[in-house]
Amino acid sequence: MSSKPNQESTQQLEAAVPTATLEDTGYDPTARPIWERIVEIGAQVPDEEWAQVPSDLSKNLKHYLYGGPLGDE
Numbered sequence: 487m488s489s490k491p492n493q494e495s496t497q498q499l500e501a502a503v504p505t506a507t508l509e510d511t512g513y514d515p516t517a518r519p520i521w522e523r524i525v526e527i528g529a530q531v532p533d534e535e536w537a538q539v540p541s542d543l544s545k546n547l548k549h550y551l552y553g554g555p556l557g558d559e
Contacts, residue, residue: 540550548554 540546542557543550546557549556
């Protein structure tokens, strides 16, 4: 048996699996991008709070979330 699909099986698959369009997904082209919303939320955080964020947070996220060991410096 060949692993390459034949034309008939391809057509059957295409008929069985609906094709989604952007309209089907509820996509809104006028919506603001998520990164703009994140920047807006971040701007509301006082500088004193940002100063408390560890400078190695991305490198040692598991440590700060779960108490795991710190990574190498």
